[in-house]
Amino acid sequence: MEQNTGRVSVRYGAELTLETPAGETLRCTARRKLEHVACGDYVRWEKQEQGNAAVTEILPRHNVLTRPDFRGRPRPVAANIDLLLVVNSWQPAPNWEMLDRYLIAAGQLSSAALIVLNKHDLFDPVRDTQALDALNEYRQVGYPVLFTSARTREGLEQLYGQIAGRTAIMTGQSGVGKSSLANGLLPEQDIRIGAIAETGEGRHTTTASRLYHLPQGGALIDSPGVRDFALPPLSLAELQAGYPEFLALDGSCRFNNCTHHHEPGCQVKKAVSAGQLPAQRYLRYLGLLGRQKS
Ligand SMILES: Nc1nc2c(ncn2[C@@H]2O[C@H](COP(=O)(O)OP(=O)(O)OP(=O)(O)O)[C@@H](O)[C@H]2O)c(=O)[nH]1
Ligand SMILES: [Mg+2]
Ligand SMILES: [Zn+2]
Incomplete structure (x- = not known):
């Protein structure tokens, strides 16, 4: 059976459209087990006996x-x-x-x-x-x-x-x-x-x-607009990765797993109080931190 590759341009339920490396647009179905195939995925597909094309495999994603x-x-x-x-x-x-x-x-x-x-x-x-x-x-x-x-x-x-x-x-x-x-x-x-x-x-x-x-x-x-965008539960490191301004001070807090919240000797808190780090972003970080813990 003919096997080919392509990139998914849009997906509606079990139907999707993909583009082949030759630039052709192709309508396909996604098999049940490929429930999570997404826009932007590189896939393999094959022509079926009935003449329509079906995605058979999602190629490795980088994210x-x-x-x-x-x-x-x-x-x-x-x-x-x-x-x-x-x-x-x-x-x-x-x-x-x-x-x-x-x-x-x-x-x-x-x-x-x-x-x-x-x-x-x-x-x-x-x-x-x-x-x-x-x-x-x-x-x-x-x-x-x-x-x-x-x-x-x-x-x-x-x-x-x-x-x-x-x-x-x-x-x-x-x-x-x-x-x-x-x-x-x-x-x-x-x-x-x-x-x-x-x-x-x-x-x-x-x-x-x-x-x-x-x-x-x-x-x-x-992509479709959102009313809100929620995050899955994050580790402290994942959360702090969204605040690169803390990284410059990394290692200077007294505790190396400092949450920059209540710990004594926190250099981030100190820098915020001194106006050296943006205060609004810090307050939002604390909000997200509070929600992560619950
Ligand atoms: N004045 C002004 N209006 C804009 C501009 N860009 C978009 N709009 C208007 O904003 C409204 C919404 O635009 P869309 O492009 O549909 O917004 P969207 O972000 O795709 O919305 P969703 O698909 O619902 O997520 C329309 O009335 C546009 O005309 C802009 O640069 N200036
Ligand atoms: Mg839109
Ligand atoms: Zn700290």
Whole structure:
């Protein structure tokens, strides 16, 4: 029987679409035992007697981004990611806790992370001053931040440059403009975008992760917006990996397993009090730490 490879571009239940190395698009079914095949997976498939194609095997992944389903079980969002684009906007306003959790997830995936602040055309210096301060904390600790506007095309060239040669995924709240940015980068596609509700929230327009190829090379996955992004239980080291600003002080706390919470001789706490480390991020870290323990 004919055996071939391909990359999954989208999955709907038991049906999926993949692209062959020759650039052909193929509709396939996923066998039951391959329940967790995800967008971005490299797979083997074969033509069946009835003429349709079926995925027979998932090739080894270098990582997979998951999100808990309504029962709390991890569900794959996409696989084989090199760059996590955490998309935020000025309207709806950023959710910093969620951004921190995505950055922790990027650490766990060993993927690069880029904070995208979209709808920069809507930036309001009065309304958004505090938000800009919070955003600057991320820059201060070394995370790259890119301001974009799908409306004015600000930042799109830089976004192209970031994605080139990599597999990038756009994540974030519903309504921040992930699909609009994808549309801006892929003008030949016609990706559905949705209006913002009266409440200022997105309407969950994108319902499945989908992979697109950029003409210059590289792949972009548009994923469904989330109301929240929860993390599975993490070890202290995994949690702290989302706070690279602590690493510089690593080993200088009195206790080498310091949680930077209540311990005497904690250099992180000291640096925060002295204004040398960003305070808002530290407070969010303590919030996540409290939840990890319970
Ligand atoms: N002013 C402005 N509006 C934008 C921009 N980008 C997107 N929008 C608008 O924001 C709304 C939501 O855009 P989408 O692209 O559907 O957002 P999304 O993040 O893909 O949302 P989900 O698929 O629900 O997760 C639409 O009304 C867009 O026109 C931008 O840069 N500036
Ligand atoms: Mg969308
Ligand atoms: Zn400490």
